Amino acid sequence: MNTRTETGFTPIDPDLYARAFQFLDPAPEPAAPALPAAPAQVPLTAVPPVRLTGPVEKTLTDALAFLDTHGWARGTLIHPEGARCSIGALRAAAGARNSAYCDAGNLLLDEARRQHGTKWQSIPSWNDSHTGAQVRSVWETAIRRAHHLNI
Structure with a gap:
C-alpha cells in the first residue's frame, strides 16, 4: 500500500481563530467611572388633584337621589306615600x-x-307645571352646573 502522509496544506497559526473572534466580538471598553445616581424624579401629575364636592352640588345630588328613592310629586310638598316635590x-x-x-334652590x-x-x-x-322628565332634566343640568362652578 502506498499511503502519503504529507498533504501539502500550509500550516496554520494556532492563535488565528482566537484573533478572528476578537475582531468579531471585541473586548468591552473599560467602563466610565460611575456617576452618583440622581434622585428619582416624581412627576407632579402622578396623582390627580383631589376635587371636593361643593355644598350646593352635594345638596342638589342628595335631593335628586331622594326623589329617585321616594318619588316625585306635584301639587303637594309631601305626598302621603313619601314622594316630594322639588322644594x-x-x-x-x-x-x-x-x-x-x-x-x-336659586341654581335650580x-x-x-x-x-x-x-x-x-x-x-x-x-315643579307643578312640568312633567317628571322635564323636572329631572333641570335637576341634572343644575347638578352639572354646580359641579362645573365647583360650588
Whole structure:
C-alpha cells in the first residue's frame, strides 16, 4: 500500500481563530467611572388633584337621589306615600334652610328658567307645571352646573 502522509496544506497559526473572534466580538471598553445616581424624579401629575364636592352640588345630588328613592310629586310638598316635590326634596337633602339650601334652590330655579322660560317665580310653581322628565332634566343640568362652578 502506498499511503502519503504529507498533504501539502500550509500550516496554520494556532492563535488565528482566537484573533478572528476578537475582531468579531471585541473586548468591552473599560467602563466610565460611575456617576452618583440622581434622585428619582416624581412627576407632579402622578396623582390627580383631589376635587371636593361643593355644598350646593352635594345638596342638589342628595335631593335628586331622594326623589329617585321616594318619588316625585306635584301639587303637594309631601305626598302621603313619601314622594316630594322639588322644594320638598331640597329641604330633605339640606336638613335646614342654610346657605347650601338657598344657593341650590336659586341654581335650580335659574336652570328651570333657562330651560322653560323666565315666567317661573318659584320652584313649586315650576315643579307643578312640568312633567317628571322635564323636572329631572333641570335637576341634572343644575347638578352639572354646580359641579362645573365647583360650588
